[in-house]
Amino acid sequence: xxxxxxxxxxxxxxxxxxxxxxxxxxxxxxxxxxxxxxxxxxxxxxxxxxxxxxxxxxxxxxxxxxxxxxxxxxxxxxxxxxxxxxxxxxxxxxxxxxxxxxxxxxxxxxxxxxxxxxxxxxxxxxxxxxxxxxxxxxxxxxxxxxxxxxxxxxxxxxxxxxxxxxxxxxxxxxxxxxxxxxxxxxxxxxxxxxxxxxxxxxxxxxxxxxxxxxxxxxxxxxxxxxxxxxxxxxxxxxxxxxxxxxxxxxxxxxxxxxxxxxxxxxxxxxxxxxxxxxxxxxxxxxxxxxxxxxxxxxxxxxxxxxxxxxxxxxxxxxxxxxxxxxxxxxxxxxxxxxxxxxxxxxxxxxxxxxxxxxxxxxxxxxxxxxxxxxxxx
Amino acid sequence: xxxxxxxxxxxxxxxxxxxxxxxxxxxxxxxxxxxxxxxxxxxxxxxxxxxxxxxxxxxxxxxxxxxxxxxxxxxxxxxxxxxxxxxxxxxxxxxxxxxxxxxxxxxxxxxxxxxxxxxxxxxxxxxxxxxxxxxxxxxxxxxxxxxxxxxxxxxxxxxxxxxxxxxxxxxxxxxxxxxxxxxxxxxxxxxxxxxxxxxxxxxxxxxxxxxxxxxxxxxxxxxxxxxxxxxxxxxxxxxxxxxxxxxxxxxxxxxxxxxxxxxxxxxxxxxxxxxxxxxxxxxxxxxxxxxxxxxxxxxxxxxxxxxxxxxxxxxxxxxxxxxxxxxxxxxxxxxxxxxxxxxxxxxxxxxx
Numbered sequence: 001x002x003x004x005x006x007x008x009x010x011x012x013x014x015x016x017x018x019x020x021x022x023x024x025x026x027x028x029x030x031x032x033x034x035x036x037x038x039x040x041x042x043x044x045x046x047x048x049x050x051x052x053x054x055x056x057x058x059x060x061x062x063x064x065x066x067x068x069x070x071x072x073x074x075x076x077x078x079x080x081x082x083x084x085x086x087x088x089x090x091x092x093x094x095x096x097x098x099x100x101x102x103x104x105x106x107x108x109x110x111x112x113x114x115x116x117x118x119x120x121x122x123x124x125x126x127x128x129x130x131x132x133x134x135x136x137x138x139x140x141x142x143x144x145x146x147x148x149x150x151x152x153x154x155x156x157x158x159x160x161x162x163x164x165x166x167x168x169x170x171x172x173x174x175x176x177x178x179x180x181x182x183x184x185x186x187x188x189x190x191x192x193x194x195x196x197x198x199x200x201x202x203x204x205x206x207x208x209x210x211x212x213x214x215x216x217x218x219x220x221x222x223x224x225x226x227x228x229x230x231x232x233x234x235x236x237x238x239x240x241x242x243x244x245x246x247x248x249x250x251x252x253x254x255x256x257x258x259x260x261x262x263x264x265x266x267x268x269x270x271x272x273x274x275x276x277x278x279x280x281x282x283x284x285x286x287x288x289x290x291x292x293x294x295x296x297x298x299x300x301x302x303x304x305x306x307x308x309x310x311x312x313x314x315x316x317x318x319x320x321x322x323x324x325x326x327x328x329x330x331x332x333x334x335x336x337x338x339x340x341x342x343x344x345x346x347x348x349x350x351x352x353x354x355x356x357x358x359x360x361x362x363x364x365x366x367x368x369x370x371x372x373x374x375x376x377x
Numbered sequence: 378x379x380x381x382x383x384x385x386x387x388x389x390x391x392x393x394x395x396x397x398x399x400x401x402x403x404x405x406x407x408x409x410x411x412x413x414x415x416x417x418x419x420x421x422x423x424x425x426x427x428x429x430x431x432x433x434x435x436x437x438x439x440x441x442x443x444x445x446x447x448x449x450x451x452x453x454x455x456x457x458x459x460x461x462x463x464x465x466x467x468x469x470x471x472x473x474x475x476x477x478x479x480x481x482x483x484x485x486x487x488x489x490x491x492x493x494x495x496x497x498x499x500x501x502x503x504x505x506x507x508x509x510x511x512x513x514x515x516x517x518x519x520x521x522x523x524x525x526x527x528x529x530x531x532x533x534x535x536x537x538x539x540x541x542x543x544x545x546x547x548x549x550x551x552x553x554x555x556x557x558x559x560x561x562x563x564x565x566x567x568x569x570x571x572x573x574x575x576x577x578x579x580x581x582x583x584x585x586x587x588x589x590x591x592x593x594x595x596x597x598x599x600x601x602x603x604x605x606x607x608x609x610x611x612x613x614x615x616x617x618x619x620x621x622x623x624x625x626x627x628x629x630x631x632x633x634x635x636x637x638x639x640x641x642x643x644x645x646x647x648x649x650x651x652x653x654x655x656x657x658x659x660x661x662x663x664x665x666x667x668x669x670x671x672x673x674x675x676x677x678x679x680x681x682x683x684x685x686x687x688x689x690x691x692x693x694x695x696x697x698x699x700x701x702x703x704x705x706x707x708x709x710x711x712x713x714x715x716x717x718x719x720x721x722x723x724x725x726x727x728x729x
Contacts, residue, residue: 018711055657057713118394127578127654134579229712351398351405370718 015228024233025061031240038065041192042239043185045178046199047074047360048227054367056229066240067192070367071185072332073199075149075176076102076360078281083174084108086309087146090172091121095307096139098124098132099146100153102360107353113146129153129160129171136169144303148174151202154292155266158273161298170303175292177276178202179210184287186218190335193220195239200226200254205270207262208252219248226254273298282356283329328355331364338368345369403617403720407431426478426550431625433474433612434541436548443548445480447471448540456500456534459572460588463537464507466664470615471541472515472592477551477611477667480543481598483517489538490522494529504535515592517541549601551622552629553610559676560634560696561669563596563689564589565642566619570661571650580654585646591665596686600669603682607675612668617720620659622668623696623706624719633702636717638710642691659708660720670698 032040044050050070053059062068072078085108091097097113104114104123117123122141126132132145147157154175161171178199185191198211203224211222221242225235235253242249252258272295279291294302303309325343330336338344338357348354350366357365399409410431419429425436425443434447451467468486475483488508492501512519519539568589575586593613601608610630614622619641627634643658651658665688671679676694683689706717 021712054715055710057708057710057715060713060715114396114398115394118396125578127580131578351403370716 015226015230017230021061021229021233024230024237028066028233028237028240029063031237031244032063032066035065035240035244039067040065040194040240040243041067041069042195042197042236042243043069043071043193044197044199044225045071045073045182045185046197046202047077047363048201049073049197049199049225049232050364050367052227052229052232054370058229058232062236066236068197068236069193070332070364071193071196072181072281072284073178074332074357074360074363075153075174076100076106077328077332077356077363078176078181078284079103079106079148079174079356080280080282081107081109082311084112085110085311086304087113087144087172088116088121089309089311090144090303090307091116091123092119093307094122095142095144095303096122096124096135097144097146098126098135100127100148101125103146103148105353106356106359129157133160133163133165133169136166140168142168142170144170144172146172146174148176150176150178150199151205151270154274155205155263155270158269161273161294161301162269165301169301170306171294171298171301172303173274173291173293175274176281176287177290177292179206179214180276180289181281181284181287182211182214183218184285184290186214186220188285188335194243195221195223197232197235197239198222198224200224200231200258203252203254203258203262205263205266207260208250208258209260210262211250215248215250221248222250224250224252224254224258226257283326283332285329326355328357328365331357338365341365401616401720403621426548430550430552432551433477436478436545439544442544442546443480445475445478445543445545445548446540447474447478448538449474450536450538452533452536453573454533455573455576456504458576458588459586460568461590461664462504462507463535464504465511466590467537467539468508468511468515468517468519469590469592469664471539472511472517472594473613473665473667475541475543476592476594476597477549477613479545479547479549479601479611481545481594481601483515483541483543483594485520485542486512486517487538487540488519488522489524491525491527491532491536491538493527493532493534496535501535504537511592515594517592517594547601547605549608549611551610551612551626554626554630554632554634554670554698555609555672556632556698556700557673558609558670558698559673559694560623560636560698561671561676561680561683561692562614562619562642562695563593563600563667563669563683564665564691565644565647566614566663566666567647567651567656567658567661568644569664570618571647571654571656571658573662574654574656575650580650585644586650589663589665591688593665593667593688596683596688597667599682599686599689600679603679604671604675607672607679608669609672610670614663614666614668616662618658618660618662619668620657620706620717621720623717624704626668626670627698627706628704630698631703633699633705633707634696635699635707635709636696638708640693640695642693642695657718657720659717673697 136143208224223239274292276289278288299305327341353359357363398405424438436443449470456463572586572588612622683692708717
């Protein structure tokens, strides 16, 4: 058979060369050893990084002395209960909800969107904001795009808000903004994070320079990294070098996509449509400026203004006791690992998630549960 | 705004209703079947492989042979998709389930069709032609059937149920893997599911994407003829994909399976599409592929027989069964090793 028909075909891609990966893994081992203490803890703040680490089995080649913590990098996981409730209430009131696939199972106070669907609500999975608009064009029903994600996907939502949309289309924004939460983690008591691996795709929008103030303030290095296995390993080598040398700097290891100033056009669109507001990130904390909400000028497409979404009817219910035992917050802050949670793998499984980390394919607990975190395979 | 939400009851509301995850071929589905559908049934005596085995079909002793019987209801959206349609799927699906148990010469099929009011007659005739063509290809006649029409909105278009019977002297189980056995996949994985998902979500990737739906009985006959006693287990990786099939085989045989990812055949366009959609190809449905466990001494000769068949051109040995890690499927990615996740619910695209 031809070589191009195997997964090995993927190895021909420049950033998927196993031989180079082995060299980088050896370099990482070397640099980590040179620090002379263990563990050295670094954090990535992007679900796509963990997805790649898990998918390619990279955790099994990371040095034992290096603790790569998964931070609050899954936008689906940090979507707060009331945000899900808003979408659920709209769905139960007959509004057609269009959203990204992994939002379906995120538990709300009482129901997830998947539950709402089983109870007769109309939920459509879409791949893009533009597709949600098309859906609205093809129907007379009210269509609401339940928008989630960080800067990268928020820009796509912004582009839609700036374009002509049919009158039956609205946006329910659950978009999050990453830079403020890094501050929260850095200032969290008990945190051991000595360096951050920043998400390459979000940085294509914001630029790498956005992290300079953070580095100056907290004296912690930040490396911007891409998502191919070699990107991640090279990013980690650079980050651990900076930790070893005690040089808090911003280094862009993803220059093929990320520039220092980022994508000006995209930033312009983003801030024309959205403003930052403080809000709770599920399991983490109140994050000042962590949520992206539509500006007043876009009231006509804002679901929160089009409909009176009455969440009070949900507040009469006490949160389930299981939810109170969930330690998602500590896990996403890098203070605890999934196995430290009494619910993990027992009452909280991907099939019936208690905490948000078990929901998304980018969630720490789900990745841990599915891919095992078993380096001894 | 009149709806009121009921409080969280002692039974979680997500379990009060059947949801789509229960139909996705994973753990949730197996639990629903065990809890709500097969209770008590599995205690009734059966002379052969019955419901309790949860195999691709059943075997019943008839004289000195085994009658293999299997049934499957087919729904697919869209009804016509790149590379096939619901008719071809309905015939191939049942023929393949028979073949996976060693009955490669189907005696006959039944076909029960439930049609929604308003379904285009031309489409129905097109489906019928496709079924006929696939029957010819598989050498499997449809010998009896049933037709129902239901009101508009009472179902989505059309449902086709097919049942098949065949005879064999040597039934093959999906539970028969032994330590040391090699794992063969008969071709590229993920073709069917990715082609459908691209079409369903109107992604303009359709060009080279095409479902692999095909009757495999000829190919399986060739594989079994090469070394009948060397084949220890077979399963077709349909819903839930290769991951689900391998998990079931590993669990039933109580051994571990190590897959070498670099050897898994994947069509380049399918790989790109899956990466774009954030889908794990091991979770994606196939409708014209088989996973075959073979004794290590004969793996190459069985592989050669499969490669010589037109539907097996891209077959490969992709893994080995080990005594360690029973019930687990391990993937060697070339970068490191990890567990293969078992699918949970319908594969859904990720956002980032």
